[in-house]
Amino acid sequence: MNFSSVRRRFLGFALAVLSSSVSMVTTAAPATNDLPKELRIGFQKSSVNLTLLKHRQALEQQLKGVKISWFEFTAGPQMLEALSAGSIDFATTGEPPPVFAQAAGSNLVYVGAEPAKPGVSAILVKPESSIKTLTDLKGKKIAFQKGSSAHYHVLRAIQQAGLQWADITPIYLAPADARAAFERGSVDVWAIWDPYWAAIEQNTQVRVLATGKGLVNNLSHYLSARSFADRYPKIIQLLFEELTRSDTFVQKNREEAIAVIAASTGLDKPTIASFLERRPRSPVVYLTQSIIDEQQRVADNFYQQKLIPKSVSIRDAVWLPPGSKL
Numbered sequence: 001m002n003f004s005s006v007r008r009r010f011l012g013f014a015l016a017v018l019s020s021s022v023s024m025v026t027t028a029a030p031a032t033n034d035l036p037k038e039l040r041i042g043f044q045k046s047s048v049n050l051t052l053l054k055h056r057q058a059l060e061q062q063l064k065g066v067k068i069s070w071f072e073f074t075a076g077p078q079m080l081e082a083l084s085a086g087s088i089d090f091a092t093t094g095e096p097p098p099v100f101a102q103a104a105g106s107n108l109v110y111v112g113a114e115p116a117k118p119g120v121s122a123i124l125v126k127p128e129s130s131i132k133t134l135t136d137l138k139g140k141k142i143a144f145q146k147g148s149s150a151h152y153h154v155l156r157a158i159q160q161a162g163l164q165w166a167d168i169t170p171i172y173l174a175p176a177d178a179r180a181a182f183e184r185g186s187v188d189v190w191a192i193w194d195p196y197w198a199a200i201e202q203n204t205q206v207r208v209l210a211t212g213k214g215l216v217n218n219l220s221h222y223l224s225a226r227s228f229a230d231r232y233p234k235i236i237q238l239l240f241e242e243l244t245r246s247d248t249f250v251q252k253n254r255e256e257a258i259a260v261i262a263a264s265t266g267l268d269k270p271t272i273a274s275f276l277e278r279r280p281r282s283p284v285v286y287l288t289q290s291i292i293d294e295q296q297r298v299a300d301n302f303y304q305q306k307l308i309p310k311s312v313s314i315r316d317a318v319w320l321p322p323g324s325k326l
Contacts, residue, residue, distance in 0.1 A: 034234050038067040042079040042091035045072070045195055045265045046275075048257075049114070049282060050092060052246035055260045059242065063235075074174050077101075077147040080223065083108055089228045090239065094149030094193070095219055099299045102317050103308035109319040111229050111236050113291050114220040114282040118212035120275070121153050121193040124182070124200070127207050131188065134161035134210060140188040143171040143178035149218055150191035152298060155305060156215040157191075165305050193218070198274040199267055217294060222284065229319045237321065243284040251281060287318050289326045 039059065043050040053059065059068050073079040076093030077100060083091045084106040101108055123142075125131045131140065134157050144150035158168060171178075171187050175196045182190040183204065192200075200206055212218050222239075229236055250257045258272045265272070296314045303311045320326070 034232065035063060035066050036089070036228075036232055036235065038069060039063065039090065039235065040069045040071065040088040042071050042073055042082060042088040044075065044079065044092070045267070046120075046193060047092050048250060048261065048276070048279065049243040049246040049284065051261050051264045052249055052257060053242050055264065056242075056246065056249070058245070059238070062238065062242075074176070075145045075148050077145065078174075080106065080108060083223060083225065086225065090222065090224050090236075092220055092222050094152075095217070095221065095295060095298045096149055096152045096302070097147055098221055098223055098317070099295070099302055099312060099314075100147035100308060102299075102312045102314075103303075103310055107226055108223045109226045109229055109317050110221055110287055110292075110295070110314070111224050111319050112222040112240055112284050112286050114222075114284055115280065116217040116219050117278075117280060117282070118214070118216060118218050119278045119280075120197075121149055121191070121212040121216065121218055122197045123153060123157055123209045123211075124190045124192065124197070124206045125188065125209050126182075126185075127205050129188065129207065131209060134158070135163070137161060137189065137209075138163055138167045139169075141169045141171050141186075142189040142191060143173050143181050143187040144191040145174055145178070146170075146172040149193055149216070151307075152302070153212055153216050154191045155301065155307070157210055160215060165307070194278060195265065195267055195271055195275040198271045198278075201274065202268065202271050219291065219294065220282070221295070224319070226319060233321050240284045240286075247282045247284070250276065250279075286320055286324065287326075292318060292326070 041050065054070050071088055076097030079091045079093060080097050080101040082088045084101060098108060098110065131137065137158055142154055144154055158165065171181065173181060175192060178190055179200060181187045254276065258269050258276065261272045262269045292314050299312050299314055302308045
């Protein structure tokens with residue numbers, strides 16, 4: 001299934017859920033005995049809905065007596081390490097980080113997702129680079145965060161070019177270090193996502209070799225520990241309602257959203273504006289079979305390339321609210 005069909009199915013499902021369920025927009029806060037003492041949330045600079053939720057303080061207003069703590073991470077793999085260690089309760093990443101975490105034995109679960117965003121990641125080269133097509137990646141040093149969405153973007157790019165993983169030299173670096181290596185010429189290529197991509201475009205000449213379009217779907221997944229989701233399903237539901245409200249805020253109040261995200265990330269407003277221009281509507285829903293199937297394809301591809309140590313069953317790590325079925 002290509003990214004456009006996945007996105008159409010996902011958005012259709014999301015709109016059906018949001019339009020048919022009045023509770024999605026009117027649910028009261030959970031009863032006191034259903035509340036944790038603390039809710040610890042991990043987010044990244046790319047986590048638009050969570051960033052706006054933090055700013056809106058909707059959780060703080062509805063979950064009286066619960067300490068809401070926010071922790072920023074540079075990328076998904078680092079965030080899921082914290083989730084696996086029990087340092088946070090709720091997190092969001094792209095497709096590959098939970099695959100790597102599950103293959104490493106983590107007990108995390110998928111609790112929800114946002115639709116495909118193929119246009120928010122890119123494989124970058126310098127304007128003067130001799131690399132003109134994906135085939136030209138052969139023999140090149142490519143910087144990206146290991147286990148991230150950029151990792152899968154690179155894998156799909158070389159596969160489309162008819163190359164093997166052994167044909168490139170992967171340089172595993174966190175986004176800031178990867179940018180520095182790219183700018184000083186220590187690597188030939190940088191695979192990255194927004195807003196880091198938008199940030200380098202503002203003050204450095206780069207050429208986009210390929211975006212995610214036609215290569216990767218770039219769904220965003222929400223994850224938690226199974227024990228937390230099982231004990232506090234109403235918290236998960238409340239989070240999804242408020243995250244979807246945050247997305248609506250982004251669509252209807254673009255200038256204010258740009259200002260809020262810029263202040264939160266430390267990036268300038270033109271960078272955030274460029275990022276949001278490429279980002280589609282992103283309501284949050286529980287997982288569907290089509291989303292699980294797509295994530296399984298990602299996991300299988302990594303395993304077939306021997307980039308994870310064992311095969312994983314995505315369905316085994318999917319959590320649904322009590323009484324729900326796929």
